[in-house]
Amino acid sequence: MPKGSESSRKFSLIRYLKETRAELRKVTWPTREEALRLTVLVIVTILVMAILLGLLDYIYAKLMDLII
Numbered sequence: 001m002p003k004g005s006e007s008s009r010k011f012s013l014i015r016y017l018k019e020t021r022a023e024l025r026k027v028t029w030p031t032r033e034e035a036l037r038l039t040v041l042v043i044v045t046i047l048v049m050a051i052l053l054g055l056l057d058y059i060y061a062k063l064m065d066l067i068i
């Protein structure tokens with residue numbers, strides 16, 4: 001292993017962490033209310049899709065019972 005490679009790795013890791021921190025400061029974070037509203041929206045969407053897929057599965061199963 002060449003001399004100084006550990007030092008350059010350490011430097012690149014520190015640089016990466018500093019750049020990551022700088023980018024995270026630019027992010028527009030949602031408010032608590034926005035995060036809660038979007039979380040509820042995701043949960044409702046998942047429930048609706050689960051019910052829809054469950055109904056389709058039930059219908060297809062009944063159709064297969066009729067065919068077979």
